[in-house]
Amino acid sequence: MISVFVNGEREEVSGNTLFSAFPPKENTVMILNGFQVNEDFPIKENDEIHIIEKGVFPPEKQLEAMMSARHTPKVHKVLKKSKVAVAGLGGLGSNIAVSLARMGVGKLFLVDFDIVEPSNLNRQSYYIKHIGMPKTDALKTQIEEINPFIEVSVKNVKVTEDNVFELFNGFDVICEAFDNPVDKAMLVNSVMLNMPKTKIVSASGMAGYDSANNIKTEKRMRNLYVCGDFETGADFGTGLMPPRVLVCAGHQANMILRLLLGQNEP
Amino acid sequence: MKLNGKHFKLSEPVSILNFIKDKNYNADRVAVEVNGKIVPKTEFEKTTLKDDDEVEIVCFVGGG
Structure with missing residues (x-):
């Protein structure tokens, strides 16, 4: 008999290969130590x-066990107890929040003041059925359909110098995902001045369809990380297109992941 | 002085506000750190940059 974990529960099995212990059935997928297998293994x-x-x-326990297998137990445990705030739920923020939810980040706080409008659908994580809804609620609904076992709180408010501390104090990482450069600078400055120990992952320059390879992550000052090409702003003739916006959102989500796991270099 | 990690020759002391203007940056769209300290926007006019300062400026462009 061999003692193994099956869907998160300890079980004694006879047979020293996967298929002898668990004869494959149609309509099932087998994952051995985090890796999907289609043939027999010892x-x-x-x-x-x-x-x-x-x-x-699957029920919560089984989903947790699967996520844990997928991301390794150590990573899963850290992410599950992490708290991340996302400020601005447009092309960057909505996609970053979905990415963090898929990874199983335990607590998400989503902030935006706007509603979903038709032009958002070109790059933001919303559907026609969300048009007219506050972005906060539309995104919370989506995340509940991806992973109902993470805690999502939302605030439908415009972020200003006066409420930054009250909104974001106590989070492991704050993600700046605004559209307007003045708002970006306001949030980054407020966090650096009032919460000097908090890490902030920001974005600057992801419009148009220039090479995606120009988008990078840089560490600036003490706790600021900036993703983007640092120069291509949204402007007349340079719109916000999904590929570069998503590349930049991916950079931000990955930097957030790295920070949560103790990796401070970009 | 050192500007964003690179040597930069500052001919005479200048306020952050004027330095930013000379560089064609907008004071509402930047974060500025001088010798390891963040300088709030309200202090840009009265803070003078000198040639032995280490200055870091991050400028934000729109889009998200």
């Missing part, structure tokens, strides 16, 4: 095996 003590029924949403 198994040993303490291996983590996930047998996922296709097309069925």
Whole structure:
């Protein structure tokens, strides 16, 4: 008998290969130690095996075990107890929030004052059915459909110098995802002045369709990280297109992930 | 002085506000750090930059 973990629960199995212990069935997917397998492999003590029924949403414990297997238990544990605030839920913020939710970041705080309007659909994580809804509520609804087991709180408010501290104090990382450069500078300055120990991941320059390779992440000053090409602002003739906006959102989400996991270099 | 990690020759002391204007930056769209300290926008006019300062300026452009 070998003692292994099956969907997060310890189980004694007979047979020293995956398929001898768990004969493959149609409509299931097998994951051995975080890796999806389609052929038989030897198994040993303490291996983590996930047998996922296709097309069925698993209960919380099983989903947690699967996420843990996917991201490694250490990473999953850290992310689950992390708290990230996202300021601005447009092309950057909505996509970053979805990415953080998919990773299983335990607590998300989403802030925006605006409603979803038709021109947002070119790059932001919203659907026609969300038009007219506050972006905060539209995004919360989506995240509940991706991972209902993370805590999402929202605030439908315009961020100003006067409410930055009250809104964002106590978060591990703050993500600046505004559109307007004056708002970007206001938030970054307020956080650096009033919450000097808090890390802030910001963005500058992701409009148009210049090379995606020009978008990068830089560490600036003490706790500021800026993603973008640093020069291509939205302007007449240079619109915000989904690919570069998503590349930049990916840079920001990855930097947030790295910071949560203790990696401070871009 | 050192500007964003590179040597920069400052011919005479100048306020942050005028320095930013000379560089064609907008004071509402920047974050400025002098010798490791963030300088709030309200202090740009009365803070003078000297040639031995280490200055870091981040300028934001629109889009998100």
